Amino acid sequence: MTTTATATGSTNPYSSLVNGTSSSSSSTSSSQVTSAYNTFITLLTSQLQHQDPLNPTNTDTFTQELIQLSGVEQQLTTNSTLSNINTDISTITQANGLGYVGKTVTASGTTAPLQSGKAQWDYTLNSSAHDVTLTVKDSSGNTVYSTSGNTNSGQHSFSWNGTTTGGSSLTSGDFTLNVSATDAGGNAVSTTTSMTGQVTGVDTSTGSTQLEIGDIKVPIGNVTAIN
DSSP states (O other), X not given: OOOSOOOSSSOOTTHHHHHHHHTTTTTOOHHHHHHHHHHXXXXXXXXXXXXXXXXXOOHHHHHHHHHHHHHHHHHHHHHHHHHHHHHHHHHHHHHHHHTTTTOEEEEEOSEEEOBTTBEEEEEEESSOOSEEEEEEEOTTSOEEEEEEOOOSSEEEEEXXXXXXXXXXXXXXXXXXXXXXXXXXXXXXXXXXXXXXXXXXXXXXXXXXXXXXXXXXXXXXXXXXXXO
């Protein structure tokens, strides 16, 4: 009688299938594990159906195959559980984001919306400066306003009412603040900038929670203060 699978030796005909699945569980998709499981069942069933009655499957080897089959089943269960956990986390994260709507937040970044007649920023000088220039640019990169800033070391607030250097008034849009600071010797002074605005919505379409502040999207992790 001709056999289609041999399990009497030490070599397991399914070892490469199972080991390939379990050792790379972190990168194997659920569909791949399911396919491997179904293939495993098919081969195991075929082996039992076509084994040589005079040379049946070694019980030790068969037991090992069943143990490995159980491992694949556990992998499927783990993948399903992780998928459910991921869904729960996404729901919780979205709910947390909704709690920000309507609140005024401060977040790292240089671009702020013009809301309720003003755009607001905080800038920090790591050391005292001799000259500080604050430049406001529109979304196209055009300079619409420029003024001098506080030269003392530390954090400072800057609020712009939408009035351009030419005297016209802007009522909406996203604007970027550039802070240029130099010491008495003309050397650049290190600065950091954050923006302040009211949260108008939440976006989770990318898999992470982003707060919508006007047309600006700010990762929730960038928020440093809630007012």
